[in-house]
Amino acid sequence: YEQVHDALADDDLHRWLNDYMGEVMPTLPHVAALDLDVYRASLLQRFANPAIGDRLLRLAQDTSTKFQQTLMPPLILLLEQGGAARCLTAALALWMTYLDALARNPPTRAQYQDLDAEDLIAEASAACRSGDVTDFLRARFALPAAHELAVSTLVSQQLRVLREQGVRAALQSFT
Numbered sequence: 001y002e003q004v005h006d007a008l009a010d011d012d013l014h015r016w017l018n019d020y021m022g023e024v025m026p027t028l029p030h031v032a033a034l035d036l037d038v039y040r041a042s043l044l045q046r047f048a049n050p051a052i053g054d055r056l057l058r059l060a061q062d063t064s065t066k067f068q069q070t071l072m073p074p075l076i077l078l079l080e081q082g083g084a085a086r087c088l089t090a091a092l093a094l095w096m097t098y099l100d101a102l103a104r105n106p107p108t109r110a111q112y113q114d115l116d117a118e119d120l121i122a123e124a125s126a127a128c129r130s131g132d133v134t135d136f137l138r139a140r141f142a143l144p145a146a147h148e149l150a151v152s153t154l155v156s157q158q159l160r161v162l163r164e165q166g167v168r169a170a171l172q173s174f175t
Contacts, residue, residue: 008048020087027074093158099124
């Protein structure tokens, strides 16, 4: 998919994103005037709106910084609370798979913008080939030592599902 609304028309992607948001919701501070379920539904509706015409490549830009700011805090909090973080870790596995695909697609790779993009792509490709994501995660994210093994193990397992069964089956298994 190239457009956000096309991706959200895919039932498996829509379900995964809904579940991702649901996984993050318990980590957000309570705001009395905000119903998070209603907000989540409105976000999904907005993302599915073809009139907005947003491109997935634009959203993928600078993911390493975005993940550091928006994915890692809820991931760590969920792990500290003993919760599941399947969708959050799946986002890491999916991103690594995307970066690996960029390594073999020079036109799209040239459009991808991220901090240190060339090294980032090379590191993700190496992790995808080896199936061991530990070095990639250590290099890119400051995971607490207490959670490093759990996150590395889960992301490696999800990466294996992506490689062996494809994105569709993986998305279905991640939710």
